[in-house]
Amino acid sequence: MSSESVPRPEVDRLQNSIVAFVRAFGLHQPDTTPCGQTIPISQAHALTELAARQPINQSELGMILRLTKSTVSRMVGLMERRGWVERVRGGAADGRMVLLRLTDTGERMAATIAAARRARMEIFLDRIPTAQRDAVLQALSILTEAADDH
Template sequence: MSKDRRTDDPVVLQKALGNFIRAFGLHQPETTPCGQAIPVSEAHALGELAQEGELRQVELSRRLRLQKSTVSRLVGQLSARGWLERVPAPEDGRGVVLRLTSSGRRAAQNLDDARRERFSRLLESIPDQERAGVLHALDVMVEALGE
């Protein structure tokens, strides 16, 4: 099979992505790729909230690209762990924002440390001359998926 034909074959892309998903551990939804025993969706929510300080639930849904009902369950799970609190929005007495508790901030920091370590090792494994291409390919994939 010619190289041109392989790059136009969606099965080739499917297999390549499947291999990446398995190698990176994304097929194990109850454990993060950095090895933490927390669902991936919770880890992403913690990261967004740690980065912003507080968010409205609708904004968290938008950032995570998840349905409102899914984020409602996610917020409930994080609240049950004692990692998240709902507080009145400062600019709107009826609105509510989500904010990490002190234990939620510690959990987010632990995840961030593990993530930084995992990605540092991964980056070191990619030859210097290939890194820009890998990052560009990921950007292209995200853009293509956004359509």
């Protein structure tokens, strides 16, 4: 008998726990970040990554965010129209390469998101008993590794 056909209650428990966390954290609301910003979650992640790594090209951004080329292209176009991102020509090595960089408005938005995210994380951390914090962080790390398909 294969392991796929054997009922595994821990699979149901994991599934239910993850679904409950997604809902409690607000990840099922794609147009608002869990920290309360009215911006699509994918754009908030893009702004955060651009603030940390700019300038980078769209392919790099897509790999970091684990989004398809077409999704990143649409997202960058929307962010460009909002005045948050601009495209610039690459350096001396390849002047044809187009890189993404935050505008001043994009920098401010990224800073707003970072501050809101940090405030929300402080609240979460304060709600976790001190003695369990390391275990929670370790469990999240293990869960991330298990979910990583690369």
